[in-house]
Amino acid sequence: MPLHLSESEIVDRAALLPAFPSVVNDILQTLDDDNATLGALIHLVERDPVITARVLSIANAAAMAGRTQRDVRDMQVAVSLIGLSKVRETVLGVSLANFSSESRMGRHFWEHSVAVGVAAQELARLGRISTDYALVCGLLHDIGQLWMARCYPLEFQMVRLSLSLEPTLDILEAERKHFGIDHCAIGRLLATAWRLPTSVVAAIQHHHDAHPPADKLVAATHVGEVLANALDLSRQDEARVVNLSESACDLLGIDWNDDLNYLFGKIEARARYLARIFS
Template identity: 35%
Template sequence: MAKPAAQRVLSRLDDLPPLPRNTMRLGEIIEDPASTPLQLAQVIEQDAALAARVMRLANSAYCAVSSGVDNLERAVCLLGFSTIHHIALCLQSLQILGSQGPPPPEQLMEHSLQVACASQLLAERLKLPLPQRFFAAGLLHDIGRLALYVLEPEQAHNWPERAEQEPDRLLAERQLFGIDHLEAGRLLAGKWKYPRALLGAIANHHPGLDGGGTEPAVADRQLQQVVCVADNWLRQLDRSSLPGVAFAPRTKP
């Protein structure tokens, strides 16, 4: 039987609202091999924020289109279905969590952005396909930690002290919240029906994890490994401020 703290977190995760219908519809279209860029574009245009983000990315140096991109259908063709789906998941997931409680510590969001940038850079250096999806995976890799902070702010306030007492950060999370951020992220990704590869990167981005004994596809494993390397590398760069990323800012002595 789960401990009371874990039961409370699990209940609050379960009570989070679902992703908007448009975002779920994008996933359905992407899974249909007969779908077309026009179908995807028609769903995207119903979400002004997503449409703007897609157009901005399509016209960025990332796509390097000298003539410019002036319609969503062409943007879809340039970016690819998977990249656009990941962008939509990022936008909506962060928006929902942001509406549930206090804003997350700047340090937590900064680390997620750093991992996102490092993941995409590694993917580009390794010449892996669709490097933009590595950015999205990096941005969402700690969605479980963000959820714990938002849903359990009082417990999160005690994180710095607990982290000092217990060097194993996952164990410290389980002691404090009854659940660690990998499991919280896995549950949240399942609830919101994230693609398998993205769920795997969220649940298995710490070294030594095997994905629960299930051998992922090559592309899925690449996503997990790149995010894991980026996350571990950044934490090694600054152990004093990113030992596992504190839930609340440390107070100066």
């Protein structure tokens, strides 16, 4: 018999998870604020010593690669070396990596999340939309599974067992069988409760849809999930190539007749690199 979970119970039980990092919303708000300054971003970085250390480490690596003989300790110098985009990417990734780690999810869960985030980013470039939003959508697309594993570990393991015994079983069907709801719907509730932008909520909710809404961010997350599984970037035994939405590909301008090996190689290389950097 499946569980009978109300929406309020799902949101209330999110208290069992670590506190969602507020810096994620802060970063996304700076993207939508035309008056946001470099100083505001630096302030966000310097609030967290772990993130500060990671940004300075990347900046020092860049300085060494550029044969600059200096020990970078100033955040403004660090930003000038690696750029605003890389700083935002690092802040978002490290914050959500810590969140995932504190939630006690396995390494494969985070590696898959990073892979989808990177794939969504590269697809966002094709679709000419925000790569920062795309990264967040990819990193959080399976947040509903994290909730399942933390709040109902026995039922979550039963879903995993069902998928291993029935390779053709759809993951959403397996989840509904045991939970009465799937991780996409749970993810929507959590993202809404955390006051994430509506576009991010939609991407989390619809990333498995065969016919997702005509939204480029949703499309990038959906296709990113398919590519991450097809390329087996997290090397999971249960990685599955879900149905690929033709309309999502068209929306992003993807033509599978083109030579996309460069795109696939870039996604794979960046996913491996960022999984190390963020962790």
